Each structure stands twice: as C-alpha cells, then as structure tokens.
Amino acid sequence: MPKKRRNGGRNKKNKGRALCIRCDNCQRMCGKDKAIKRFVIKNIVDASSKRDIEEASAYLSGENPMPKLYMKNQWCVACAIHKRTVRVRSTENKRVRFVSKVRKGTELGKLYKVANRKFVVNNPFANEEKEEM
C-alpha cells in the first residue's frame, strides 16, 4: 500500500508507542508526537487597560510586572487545521519548521528564523502569530 507520509505525520523516531494526549478542543486521543503544540504567553489585560491599572497602582511601574497567562495548547490534526494553526503547504514550504526558540549560529537557525518572522512574505505562520499577540 502506498503511504501518504513516510512518518505517518508523526515524530515517533524508533519508538514503538508514544504517549497519548487529549485534544484541547475536541478531546480526541492523539499521539503526543503527532499533536500540534503551541506555547502561548500573553498579557491578561489589553494594553490600554494595563496602562490604567498601572497608573492607579500604588507600586512604581516596572517594580511589579503584570501577571501573564502561560498556556500550552495541544490539538489534534483535524482541529489544528480547522483553527488554521497549520495549513496545507507546498513541498518547498513544508521545509520551514515552526519553533518558538531560535537557535543561533547554525544553518538550521536561519531556516527557523524565517518561520518565526512575521514580516516575511509567504510565511505560513504569520497569521497564527498575529492571533497570539
């Protein structure tokens, strides 16, 4: 039988079995290596409210930073595509990897940087990053 993907859409390396997780949206069981994961850090309040709160606060600005929301989202493939976190990409575009950390100095690092940059034309992750901000 022909295969659609050599790795079956997974990153299982040589393991027999990977842990299963539940999709955050639909609770579907999904291999941890297959799930689409995004770590989101965002402010709890928007910028204008933040300024108002800081002005009303007794603490000096910068002395007591506002708390942030830290979330790790993980979705099954169907939900990630529905949410447009990931999209169907051309073969060339598929080589651009999504990483939250940029590795400096390596050739791979250059490729990673492209994925994280917002202003790059044809960046498949550009829309998704706007939503996170």
Ligand SMILES: [Zn+2]
């Ligand atoms: Zn799902």
